[in-house]
Amino acid sequence: MGTDDVLAWVESPLQLLGAAEWAAAHGTSVPVAGRLTPQISETADELVARGARFSDLEPYLGIPWTLLARHRHWLVGDGFSGQFRLAASVLRPRRITFLDDGALALSYADTLLGRRPYARPSVVERGLTTIAAPFAAEVVRRRAAARRAGMFTAFDLGADRLDALSDRGFGVRRHDFAWTRATAPAAPELGRRIVLGSARPVDGRMPLADYLTWVTDAAAEGAVYLPHRRETSEQLDAVAVVAGIRIRETRLPVELVLAGAREPLEIHTLPSSTSTTIPLVLAGTGSRLHTSARRGATRTVTA
Missing domain, CATH: 3.40.50 (Rossmann fold)
Incomplete structure (x- = not known):
């Protein structure tokens, strides 16, 4: 599978910025499914003006099922999202890379390691979100075992987390906003x-x-x-x-x-x-x- 099979699925401006950094770091163009909000639209316009390697920008509401089914490597902005859990359980992507959703990167790393529940911190979850959690977690674990799951992050996860993630097959790549500074x-x-x-x-x-x-x-x-x-x-x-x-x-x-x-x-x-x-x-x-x-x-x- 090549980099042309990638889709960035983002729900916030910071996640979209992470997708731009990922594309620059990998020297490839990435189509983007971005939640339909004014902030994401304006950030996307600014990133494109600065030369972000986005091949297509597709606004969406809900889950972009068709786009996700067409691309087998997902750059996921929010791993805690109930929509991600449902889509991953049903479509079972071949490769998953998690982008930063703010400081939740640390909590999500601990979730991947099984050190905390698969639930967004400080949020009481109910319904389909909780039902889909174990199925999504199993998809992510299987991809990690095959060396096809990881994180692309600006956050220092710490040596203990990095070692534990590596032991379970998760790849972690740090970035320092080099593309953002350069452009x-x-x-x-x-x-x-x-x-x-x-x-x-x-x-x-x-x-x-x-x-x-x-x-x-x-x-x-x-x-x-x-x-x-x-x-x-x-x-x-x-x-x-x-x-x-x-x-x-x-x-x-x-x-x-x-x-x-x-x-x-x-x-x-x-x-x-x-x-x-x-x-x-x-x-x-x-x-x-x-x-x-x-x-x-x-x-x-x-x-």
């Missing part, structure tokens, strides 16, 4: 201090009042605020009145927005996948990423 135009003028928005209040993981306190502290002396794609208009309205904040809506992943930075940036974020991705995207710029944790502790990484 990035100069970043828009945002200023030196940037606050990355979060969907934690939307998800019920942080009271809005606490979130606004964090934004206020992070925006001391003024900052540009880059909204998270899932922030509500109500949350953005509340952020807009914070002193010194200038909201800049780009409608693109922050990795794409910041990749062309030429000067050091001071970036503030809450714990998320950006704690891993942004230092890679800004490598060599001298930028500093400040990740605020509980009890006022802040972890700073220099890119």
Whole structure:
């Protein structure tokens, strides 16, 4: 089976960016089945403009059964997806490569190793999603045993996970957003201090009042605020009145927005996948990423 048998099946802008990196790393063009959302459409347009090796872009709702049946190597953006579990159980792809779905890459690696249940963290699952889980897991295990399953990730899985995955036949390839950096135009003028928005209040993981306190502290002396794609208009309205904040809506992943930075940036974020991705995207710029944790502790990484 050649690389022309590949299909990228993605549900978020970051997953789509991972597909672009995979295509560049393998020197091949990849057709994409992307969930029909404005964010994915806009990210796809930007990636194509930067030269992403996407042969076709097919928007879909639900499960793209016809496309999946036509391609036997799936680049899967969300291994926890109930739709993926069902499709894998029925169509049984010949090869599977899992792309990053944010920091869930670590949880999914543990799922592949049988160290945790096949369920999305912090979500109570019911119905067909749970019924399909063991069947999908068996498909993935069989492909791994035949050396036809793996991960393409920007995240450091750790030596223990890597050894265990290798023992079970899973191949793991790291990437550092090399294509994203190489094709990035100069970043828009945002200023030196940037606050990355979060969907934690939307998800019920942080009271809005606490979130606004964090934004206020992070925006001391003024900052540009880059909204998270899932922030509500109500949350953005509340952020807009914070002193010194200038909201800049780009409608693109922050990795794409910041990749062309030429000067050091001071970036503030809450714990998320950006704690891993942004230092890679800004490598060599001298930028500093400040990740605020509980009890006022802040972890700073220099890119």
